[in-house]
Amino acid sequence: MNSIWTIARKELSDSLRNRWLMAISLVFATLALGIAWFGAAASGQVGYASTPATIASLASLGIFLIPLIALLLAYDAIVGEEEGGTLLLLMTYPLSRSQLLLGKFLGHGLTLALATLIGFGVAGLAIALLVEDVAIINLAIAMFRFIASTVLLGWGFIALAYVVSVRVGEKPIAAGLALAIWFFFVLIFDLMLLGTLVASEGKFNAELLPWLLMLNPTDIYRLLNIVAFGDTGQLSGVLSLGADLPIGAAGLWIGLVLWFVIPLASALLLFRNRRI
Amino acid sequence: MSCFRLENVSYRYDKSPVLHGIDLRLEPGEILGLFGHNGAGKTTSIKLILGLMQPTQGTVSVLGGQAGDPQVTQYIGYLPENVMFYPQLTGREILSHFARLKGASLRQVPELLEQVGLGDAMDARTKTYSKGMRQRLGLAQALLGKPKLLMLDEPTVGLDPVATADLYRLLRDLRDEGTGIVLCSHVLPGVEPYIDRAAILTEGSLKAAGDLAALRRQANMPVTLSLDPVHSVSALEKLIDRAGTSSGLMIKTDSGRLRVDVQPREKMALLQTVMASGEVADVSIHQPSLEDIYVHFIGSGGLAHRGGGQ
Numbered sequence: 001m002n003s004i005w006t007i008a009r010k011e012l013s014d015s016l017r018n019r020w021l022m023a024i025s026l027v028f029a030t031l032a033l034g035i036a037w038f039g040a041a042a043s044g045q046v047g048y049a050s051t052p053a054t055i056a057s058l059a060s061l062g063i064f065l066i067p068l069i070a071l072l073l074a075y076d077a078i079v080g081e082e083e084g085g086t087l088l089l090l091m092t093y094p095l096s097r098s099q100l101l102l103g104k105f106l107g108h109g110l111t112l113a114l115a116t117l118i119g120f121g122v123a124g125l126a127i128a129l130l131v132e133d134v135a136i137i138n139l140a141i142a143m144f145r146f147i148a149s150t151v152l153l154g155w156g157f158i159a160l161a162y163v164v165s166v167r168v169g170e171k172p173i174a175a176g177l178a179l180a181i182w183f184f185f186v187l188i189f190d191l192m193l194l195g196t197l198v199a200s201e202g203k204f205n206a207e208l209l210p211w212l213l214m215l216n217p218t219d220i221y222r223l224l225n226i227v228a229f230g231d232t233g234q235l236s237g238v239l240s241l242g243a244d245l246p247i248g249a250a251g252l253w254i255g256l257v258l259w260f261v262i263p264l265a266s267a268l269l270l271f272r273n274r275r276i
Numbered sequence: 277m278s279c280f281r282l283e284n285v286s287y288r289y290d291k292s293p294v295l296h297g298i299d300l301r302l303e304p305g306e307i308l309g310l311f312g313h314n315g316a317g318k319t320t321s322i323k324l325i326l327g328l329m330q331p332t333q334g335t336v337s338v339l340g341g342q343a344g345d346p347q348v349t350q351y352i353g354y355l356p357e358n359v360m361f362y363p364q365l366t367g368r369e370i371l372s373h374f375a376r377l378k379g380a381s382l383r384q385v386p387e388l389l390e391q392v393g394l395g396d397a398m399d400a401r402t403k404t405y406s407k408g409m410r411q412r413l414g415l416a417q418a419l420l421g422k423p424k425l426l427m428l429d430e431p432t433v434g435l436d437p438v439a440t441a442d443l444y445r446l447l448r449d450l451r452d453e454g455t456g457i458v459l460c461s462h463v464l465p466g467v468e469p470y471i472d473r474a475a476i477l478t479e480g481s482l483k484a485a486g487d488l489a490a491l492r493r494q495a496n497m498p499v500t501l502s503l504d505p506v507h508s509v510s511a512l513e514k515l516i517d518r519a520g521t522s523s524g525l526m527i528k529t530d531s532g533r534l535r536v537d538v539q540p541r542e543k544m545a546l547l548q549t550v551m552a553s554g555e556v557a558d559v560s561i562h563q564p565s566l567e568d569i570y571v572h573f574i575g576s577g578g579l580a581h582r583g584g585g586q
Contacts, residue, residue, distance in 0.1 A: 006376040017364065085359040089417070092326045092354045093377045094346035276328050 003095045004103040011107025015073070021115050024069055028119025031065070032058055036127050048131040052226075055142045058120075059225040063218040066150055067182050070112060070157035075178040077104045078165040078271065088276060097271050101162060105155075105264060112154040120147050146225055152256040153221045157181070159263035166271040189216045193241075210245040217259040224252045277340040278303055279425040279456030280325050285334035287320055294320045295480045298334070304424065307447065307457045309467050311570055312477030318460050321477070322427055325458075326354060339424055350379060353423030355414045357430050363403035367394055367413050370402060371420070380421035388416040391446070393439065407434035415443070419450075426450065427458045432466060444470045468566040476573045483573045488566065495572045497564040498525075498537035503550065504558035509534050512555050519549045 015021045035057045036048055048054070078101070081087040090100060124143040128136055164177045193212055196204065213219040223242040227249065245251070279302040287295040295317045302308050312318050323329050324336050327344020341348040361370050371385045389398045392412040402410065411434045418426060426447075432440045447457055447470065461467045468488075475485040484491055505512045512534050513526060525537040538546050543561075550556050564572070 002379075003377055006373065010373055014362075014364070083360075084362070085356055086361065088328070088356055089354065089359060090377070091328055092349060092352065093374070094350045094379065095377055096346075276323075 003093075003099050004106060007095075007100055007103025008106035008110065011104060012110055015107075015111040020073065021111055024112070024115035025119040025122075027065070028116060029122045031061060032120050032123030033126060035061070036123065036131070048127065048134065051134065051139050051142050054127075055146050056226050058146060059222050062146075062150055062153070063222060064186060066154050066221075067157040067186060067218065070108075070154040071161045071178040071182055073112065074104070074108050074158040074161035075165055075174045076171050077101075077108065077162055079168055079171050079174045080165075082169070082276075083171055091276055097274075098268050101166070101268055101271050105158065105162070108158050109151075109155050112158065113151045116147055116150050116154065120150070142225075149221050149224050149253075149256060152253075152260060153217055155260040156217045156256065156263065159260045159267060162267035163263050163270065166267050166274055185216055185218050190219070206244075210241045210243075213239070213242055213245065214255050217256060220252050220255045220259065224249065224256065227252070278337070279306075280336070280338045280343075282321070282324070283335045283337075285321075285324065285331045285336060287317075287324060287329065288332045289320075293480055295324075295331075298482050300475055300482060300485060302425070302456045302458060304454045304456050305451055306473065307451050307459060307471045309471035309474040309566075310458055310460045310477070311462075311464065311474060313574060316477040317480040318477055319429070320480075322354075322429065322458070322460070325425075325427065326352065350421065351424040353418035353420065353426040355411075355418040355428045355431055357433070359410070359414050361402045361410065361413060364401060366399050366401055367405070367409075367416075368398040370413065371398075371416055374417050375420050378421045384420060388419055389413075391419075392416045393442070408436065408439065411435060412439070423455060425456045425458075427460075429460045430462070431459065432461065432463060440466065464567040464570055465565065474566065474569075476570060478574045484569075488569075491569050492540070492564060495564065495569050496540065497568060497572055499540055499543050499564070500562040501536045501538060501543070501547070502529075502560045502562065503534045503536065503556050505532070505534065506555050506557045512550070515550060515553050515555055516546065519546055 036054050038046060078087065081090065091097070120143065124139065127134060128139055160181050161174075161178050164174050164181070168174045168177065196212075197209070213223065219239065219242070222239060223245070226239070227242060247255075281301040282298050285295060285298040286293060298317075298321065300321070310318050310321065320329070324331055325338055325343055327336075327338070327342070327349065336343045338345075339348050339351055365373070367389060368385060371389060372382055375382055375385055386395075386398065389395060392415050394409060394412050394416065397405065397409060402413065405413065411431070415428075415431060418428065428447075431443060435443060447459075451457055451472075459467055459471060471488075473485065473487050474491060476483045476491075484494055486494065503512055509528050509532060516526065516536060525535075527535045529535055536546070547559070550559075
């Protein structure tokens with residue numbers, strides 16, 4: 001446990017030193033405040049629209065940003081150490097491969113969680129203090145749900161980045177593959193799903209179809225933040241499939257948790273079998 | 277308890293053998309030089325001892341335990357070749373990080389940095405370090421936690437002569453305190469005075485192992501005598517011819533001396549003959565150096581491999 005914490009501690013202090021933590025927090029806070037203030041711009045005025053609308057907008061932006069940040073943070077976790085020659089050295093220390101990877105995950109995961117908490121937390125506080133007659137309880141619950149799901153989504157993509165990082169031998173390849181992962185889950189997946197829907201002309205098993213959304217953590221994340229308000233009218237495009245998903249919020253949470261547990265376990269397994 | 281013991285160790289990589297039938301051991305308080313051309317299996321042997329890989333065949337025991345066991349690796353210091361540390365961290369931060377991982381006292385950190393001559397640079401980021409300074413930091417890292425087995429891969433790369441001498445003095449002190457040390461190097465004349473035993477690897481098998489005297493006996497290479505004549509070189513030549521030793525080569529040098537290659541077992545007889553004759557004003561004896569022995573064992577076929585040079 002001690003060695004896991006030593007590795008995590010270095011990652012955390014690295015992200016403080018290179019101002020990653022600060023930069024991500026700032027981006028999150030600016031984004032959240034911007035959306036909160038200009039959320040009603042579509043209806044012709046500047047001001048706070050509503051909590052569900054704000055959270056839905058934040059989640060829509062979040063699915064672009066969070067995976068990207070997580071992948072950038074973590075893609076060189078192992079391959080970077082290997083290129084510098086420190087991986088070989090670390091492995092001669094009383095430190096197992098699992099401990100190294102779990103330490104990295106703890107460090108990166110905490111960095112992302114802290115940035116999310118600070119960035120969106122500050123924005124939430126500002127909304128609560130500055131917007132008149134906003135229902136504080138509702139806002140707090142929605143913000144908490146939003147932050148928690150954002151952290152889980154980020155962890156999922158950190159773990160996916162590790163799967164790449166323990167497999168490849170060069171940093172640029174890892175970066176390329178990380179971008180490909182982002183591209184697939186954020187842009188391609190929904191298009192493919194839509195294409196499948198159209199091409200099958202309704203012959204596709206209607207009960208199976210909504211479950212396909214569970215194959216993409218970003219879809220789970222959006223569903224979670226929109227469905228929670230009981231307003232399925234907000235669901236557009238392929239997400240409307242989610243209204244038919246018979247598992248409810250708890251199922252979505254479990255899905256999001258599985259989406260970081262399974263890639264992390266795979267990365268651990270791949271790393272253990274890797275030749276050094 | 278041996279520092280390490282390899283017994284009939286073989287290792288295959290993608291079915292092609294990298295090491296076969298290696299028997300090698302290191303006792304505490306001993307410095308072993310590990311030599312061989314690139315790809316001879318030095319790095320593989322080191323990785324097996326470090327527990328980074330498992331042998332395909334044979335047993336590897338390290339410090340009385342299993343290679344790679346945390347209780348064992350805690351007492352091993354390793355300096356890899358060409359290590360780049362985290363460039364944005366200072367020397368002190370890096371060494372503290374490694375000390376925590378090894379469970380070594382943090383008080384050791386500034387002491388070790390002073391010891392390797394980084395006292396003034398310990399709070400500078402390592403991206404500003406020269407190659408030699410990085411090498412010293414790597415050395416300090418290897419010395420964390422008082423290792424019982426120290427493995428150094430090309431430790432003198434980038435070090436100036438003074439720093440190199442300091443390093444060897446340090447290694448001697450450690451050896452005298454009972455540390456077992458493995459030195460991999462290509463600078464053979466540099467390490468020759470400091471090693472107790474040498475092991476020469478070619479093509480994945482151990483060609484020779486032992487102290488220098490034993491290696492010289494095994495190689496049975498001629499000793500070169502350099503003779504300064506009292507009267508003339510030709511008189512000396514005749515004298516040696518008459519002595520009837522099987523010694524082959526005689527070369528007259530420009531400075532008027534005679535160089536004679538003689539088999540080790542005939543050396544004393546020949547010396548007594550020439551001394552008794554009164555024809556010799558001065559004599560010097562050149563034993564084959566570690567480099568000569570190395571070249572002898574890796575053979576002319578091995579020369580082709582030496583081009584890579586590390």
